[in-house]
Amino acid sequence: MNNKGFAIFCIFFFLLIFPKINFGQAPNRSNMVLVPAGKFTMHVEYRWREGLSLDTLIVDDRGIRYSYTEEVYVPAFYIDKTEVTNEQFKQFLDETGYKPKWPRNFLKNWHNGIYPKGKAKHPVVWVSLEDAKAYAKWAGKRLPTEVEWQKAAQGTDGRTWPWGNIFDPTKANIDSRDTKPVGSYPEGTSPYGCLDMIGNVWEWTDSFQSDGYHYFSWIRGGSYFLAKGSRWYMQGGPITNYQRTKFWYMTPALNRCATVGFRCAKDAE
């Protein structure tokens, strides 16, 4: 093998063993999956709870479960295979010096700008929707819309969980004490190859809106945390592909949570 050939081999070898290496700010699609364009039957449900049902267009005649189904055309898009990690978020901070306007609870679990030891690959949490959007912008991406998120998790067959219709607690981090490194449940992969769509952390979607009196958005997928002891708690743990949860915005300190992270998306064209 000549020198030139060896150099090319080395480059490919390094690419092979360090697949996540980032060449600058240009979006890296190597950690993203392609969701092809096509019609998607979006079926959404959520449990009736006082204050969580304010979508007056969605009224079930039983008055118990609110749901709607609509067929939408979703253009092709890329979506992160996993949730954005502490390590990735640190890189964003290092390069941009991002400081939120209202910093309380921003990366609350970090210390002196450094994520907790051993949690490099854990999803970043204690970030608000604005923080997440700032990251996405830096990464040359955006947050997925709700329909994109659901299509990425569900595929086109309307399945309940990313891996199928049968609930399997071994395929997601849904009732534990903490987050786990992203991709810890390869068997929980969605039809397009997304990991941890269910559990680990809730994910922001690009659905921020106002009803005239409040700001809210939909968060999806549930998290590792399941509050126990009362039916009045916001339901956590495993949340199905088609279940949406309303997140009421108030002060950023409250909007940042130990259980909410995000992944990014990008138009295919």
Add this chain to the structure above:
Amino acid sequence: MYNIKILSKLFAFCAISFVIVSSKSLAKSKLSYLPDKIHVKNIVLENETMQYTILLDRGVKLAGAKELATGIDFLSGNQPLMFISIRMPLWLDDVGYQLFSIEDKIVGENVSVSITQKSSYVENPLIVTQTFSLNKDSELTWKVEILNSATGGRAYRDPQSITSDISFPLMQKLKLGNVLEMHYLIPTQESFFCIDSPSNFIFYFTNASDPKMPIDIYNLKENKGIYFHVTKSAIPLGFSDKKDFVSRHFSLTQKPGEKTNIIECHILPHQGDWHVAFQAFKKYIRSHFDFTYYKRPIQKKYRQQFVSHFTFLYGHDIYDPESNQFRLNKFLDEGKLNFGGYDYMLLWHDYPRVGLDDRDQFDIYEDLPGGLSGLKKMVEQAHARGVQVFIPYKPWDIMKSRKDKFAQEARIIKAVGADGIFLDTMNKSDKAFRDAVDKVNPNVVFVSEGRPNLEAAQLVTGSWNQQGSASNKMPNVDLFRFVFPEHNVHNINRGARKRDELIYNALFNGTGLIIWEDIFGEINRFTWNERILINRYSRIVHENRDAYLSENPVPLVPNLRNDLFINAFPAAEKCVYPVYQLGREKVSRIYDNRLIGPFLEVRHPNNWHYVDVWNHQTISVKKKNGKTFLIFPEEPADVMSCIIGMPRNLQVKKDTNVLHISSRVPVENSSIHINTVNNLTMMEEEIVVLPGSSGDVDLSKIDLKFPYKILVKLMEGDILKDEVVLDLGWKKFD
């Protein structure tokens, strides 16, 4: 004697047409056996007021109840009332009970006799002991105890448990005059409705575990009735309606040797209607109640709060996302414009967010804008505007398994300086909770979402009335409010899309009202009309709280019409009569039942006069045969009226365009308010305030709006002392 003190006050200040059994000084009680103790047939228990005769004839029966002053025997014309009937199952039916022993006892003014009976059939080993005592209020107290004295033998080797069937024919067969003219007051735990029909009252009080309301049967034509007040019972004596009352059987299973106190109750014949029973009940309940927490200074202030706001902190009414702060002053300003102002607000910070991560109710406070010190600043701002602030407590929030939840709530209370705690989903409080909060600040009010029972109401001094259909319906009476005027009740029906009756109900019962439009994110705005009603309601209850908070409010005073429902809130120099007309929509030219003319007899000093402050109308007075009647000179503009009786003090003379105003009797800290009435909303508009109790007003300088209705109000501080309604426009009444 019984309730004389309370009632004499009522007589002085408001209209009660019933007359009670007169009873003078505490009487010496005595007991006699007829013909003698050996051959006893009758036992007579009497004091100087009442004489009760118990007949021993195949059972124990009340055969006579005679009022000695008048000689009326309330049971004349009736079969003796059989008190208790116990049947054994199957073939042992109708077994007879024989007299076993009689013991009498005189303790102080009370005389009592215990009659024990037993069957001679060995299969029926029940021993029934009935004790009658004549108490100092001339009530006959009746206690029944049943003992299963089974021993082994005969067909059974071992003593057996026994199930018996108990029935109470008492009162059910009572006849007082013409049956069609008899009325019933029946307690119920099933229904929230206070009034079943205008002639039969069914009262909801608290809940099934509380002492029962007295059953009262009365005949207004005969002017007599009898009440039967159960204070303890081992059987579920709840009635859902009159039918239920007429036939009730209770099954009782007792182990060998087991003794059961079946019932303890008071019986008293009376003249008049159910109000006598109600007063006896009220007196009994209150004499067994601890008012410690009601005597605290904070309660006095809280009790004068009527309009409350449920503040969901995520809504932009209160939270400003631009500045990331709560906009309290603007929020209170808007409350003033929309509803006439809030007296207190409940800050709601956690539900439905809590549970998303491991921040529980106590952690979330720290993350609100400015943290605890920011909240403290907000509470201080509210206090500066005279608004109290409450924080919630969620018993169901147990994710952290904290052992110090009470101390945690106390910590927050202290840190933010809140005035009270709202007990979410609860209808009671733990004494340990109160103690924990007392440690940091004894001036904190506990308010529960649910209606507390009597025991709980000793710790919880305010509560919501969210009985849905009951508080929404007129003319329902919230009897709890009348037994405990010290307790602050707030009407609320968060899901209602029509709240006019809820608001009328608050004016009618003198209860508070909760403004709740942002139900955890679901918006349910009050209509423009409801906002107007609340503004008007708020002004009236505040300006007349001296009478509304009277310790002796009278529910449903008797009046001259079948379709009118009137409560009375009497004070020394004022009486508030909220009036509601049922079936007003039926009034027509053909069915002429217009509300015009005399409707209520009152007994006040001659210098009193009356104003309908809801419809802004002078109420006329007619005197006939020494009686005073209130008169509607024209049909009120609304289904509701609110009439205030007060001593006439203001003198208003109109001299072309100038009003000369003076007061006969000087009032301290007084001012004269000239308000006009907005003819579209009926809301008062404040035009001129004159310090002191006299002055002249030039009408040409007032922006008078058609039809020129002017209110001249004499105020002591912010309490109404007298009011004159001037009609200067297209109509005139006097």
